[in-house]
Amino acid sequence: MNRKIFCFALVAMLFALCSSVEPQQPKKVPRIVYLAASPASANAGRLEAFRQGLRDIGYVEGENIVIEARYADGKFDRLPALAAELVRLKVDVIITAGPPVTRAVKEATATIPVVMAQDGDPVGNGFVASLARPGGNITGMSQIAAEISGKQLELLKETVPKLSRVAVLGTSTRPGNAEALKETELAAGTFGVRLQYLDVRGPKDIETAFREARQGRAGAVLVLQSPVFTSQRTQVAELAAKTRLPAIYPQTEYTEAGGFMCYGVNTADLFRRAAYHVDKILKGAKPADLPIEQPKKFELVINLKAAKQIGLTVPPSVLARADRVIR
Numbered sequence: 001m002n003r004k005i006f007c008f009a010l011v012a013m014l015f016a017l018c019s020s021v022e023p024q025q026p027k028k029v030p031r032i033v034y035l036a037a038s039p040a041s042a043n044a045g046r047l048e049a050f051r052q053g054l055r056d057i058g059y060v061e062g063e064n065i066v067i068e069a070r071y072a073d074g075k076f077d078r079l080p081a082l083a084a085e086l087v088r089l090k091v092d093v094i095i096t097a098g099p100p101v102t103r104a105v106k107e108a109t110a111t112i113p114v115v116m117a118q119d120g121d122p123v124g125n126g127f128v129a130s131l132a133r134p135g136g137n138i139t140g141m142s143q144i145a146a147e148i149s150g151k152q153l154e155l156l157k158e159t160v161p162k163l164s165r166v167a168v169l170g171t172s173t174r175p176g177n178a179e180a181l182k183e184t185e186l187a188a189g190t191f192g193v194r195l196q197y198l199d200v201r202g203p204k205d206i207e208t209a210f211r212e213a214r215q216g217r218a219g220a221v222l223v224l225q226s227p228v229f230t231s232q233r234t235q236v237a238e239l240a241a242k243t244r245l246p247a248i249y250p251q252t253e254y255t256e257a258g259g260f261m262c263y264g265v266n267t268a269d270l271f272r273r274a275a276y277h278v279d280k281i282l283k284g285a286k287p288a289d290l291p292i293e294q295p296k297k298f299e300l301v302i303n304l305k306a307a308k309q310i311g312l313t314v315p316p317s318v319l320a321r322a323d324r325v326i327r
Contacts, residue, residue, distance in 0.1 A: 030282050033086050034069040035105065036097035037076055038231040043069070043097060045253065049268040050095065050117065053275025072101075074203070074231040079104035087112060093278050096140075097271075098227055099125050099176055106138060113281045116140030117274040118267065120176030120225060122292055131292040139277055139287040141270040142294050143225070149180065150187035152248045152263050155300070156220045157191050159261070159318050160246055163220055167196045167213035167245070169206075169236075171226040180224050203232050210239040221247040223254070233257040237306065244310045252301045255326055260306040266297035299323045 034050065036043045047069060051061065059065045070086070072078040083104040086094055093113045096102040102116050106127060120143045122128045129135035131142065157163050168184055170177045181197060188195050196216045198209040206228075213221055221240055223229055229236055230253065237258035240247040249255065250264040277290055303326040307314050319325065 029064060029066050030092040031066045031068070031089075032093045032095060032278060033089075033091045034067065034095045034097065035071075035079075035082060035086065035101050036069070037072045037074065037079060037100050037227040038097075039073045040069065040071050042230050042233070042253065043071065045268060046097060046117065046271045049271040050275055053272035054278070056272075057275065057279050059275075059279075074227065076100055076227075080108065083108035093281055095274060095278070099127075099174065100227065102127055102138065110137055112137065113287045114138040114140070115274050115277045115281070115287070116142075116292075117271045118143050118265075120144065121179055124179060125176065128292060131294070133288070134290065134292060135288050137287050139281075139290040139292060141274055141277075142292050143265050143270070145265060145295050145298070148250070148264055148298075149184040149222075150190065152222055153184070153187045153191050153193055155261065155263055155318060156222065156246065156248055157193065159312070159314060160220055163193060165194045165196060165216070165218050167198055167209070167216060167218035167221045168224065169198050169200050169209050169213075169221060169226075169229065170224040171201055171228050172199045173201055174226050174228075177224060177226070184222065184224070200226070200228055202228060203235070206232055206235060207239060210243050210245070213245060214243050218245060221245045223247060223249045225250050229254075233259065241306060241309045246307075246310065246312055252299060252324075255301045255303040255306070258306055259303060260310070260312075261300070261302050263300045264298065265295040266299045269297040270295060301326065 034047055061067055070082050079101060087109045093115060094105050096105055096114060096116050099119055105114050114137055118141055122142055127138050170181055196218055198212055200206055200209050233254045234257045247260050249259050249262040251267050252262050255262045273293060280290060300322045301324045302322045
């Protein structure tokens with residue numbers, strides 16, 4: 001009898017111990033997806049800057065965060081399907097690399113948090129109610145800096161003192177293009193330069209634009225922000241060299257691809273700072289309450305190899321202001 005009682009007590013005790021231990025639930029790892037209109041090759045540096053931003057604040061990829069990427073490879077009509085896929089996957093945050101991407105995601109979801117890594121006019125594009133209080137599921141980084149166009153023309157004029165006509169390459173269908181062109185026109189009046197606007201809607205238009213710039217007697221080229229140019233930046237740099245036209249670009253990726261000069265917002269810093277918005281959202285903040293952050297870093301990069309290729313001598317006064325010189 002005593003043996004039966006002992007066995008019964010032992011079984012009861014083991015059962016009680018097992019019942020008191022709660023089953024361990026696996027911790028959910030946040031899934032972040034980076035979505036871009038241009039190919040992976042055009043986004044490598046930006047995506048790495050974003051990853052570095054997350055590492056700076058303690059995230060370890062594969063342990064406490066998962067980062068994936070999707071690319072439309074310059075085919076804008078693919079963006080709605082890519083955005084819809086991310087909604088079906090119920091990802092935690094979507095990082096958008098440009099206005100066309102943000103627009104596609106905005107039309108696909110009003111609930112998944114979206115962090116813009118760059119945008120020239122978030123309010124004008126209809127993505128947020130205001131810079132201070134976005135008001136929806138979108139927040140992030142802005143490229144708003146009215147002085148950029150003036151600085152670009154100033155640099156071109158100082159590099160080519162007799163410059164009187166500049167070809168401006170833009171994409172009319174890109175959100176923010178009209179505003180960028182307007183700012184460039186205002187700056188042109190200040191520096192006594194006439195502008196020749198050439199609309200480039202796709203890669204097939206790039207060569208035609210450079211030919212028209214030459215025919216129009218342009219003395220230099222100013223390239224506006226556009227995924228079309230970003231994805232074809234090597235071709236753009238080669239055509240500028242072929243037509244012997246000094247060209248200034250909005251991002252350093254162009255000078256690294258052989259372009260002559262860039263002046264603009266430090267794009268890598270924008271993507272790095274976007275990581276801090278993601279961190280706040282993962283910790284419970286609502287995108288509606290996170291102010292849009294404006295650019296803090298700008299950069300001037302000069303490619304002397306490209307200058308030599310077109311027979312241009314860069315004045316010491318311009319070289320002295322460069323943040324980086326490619327020799």
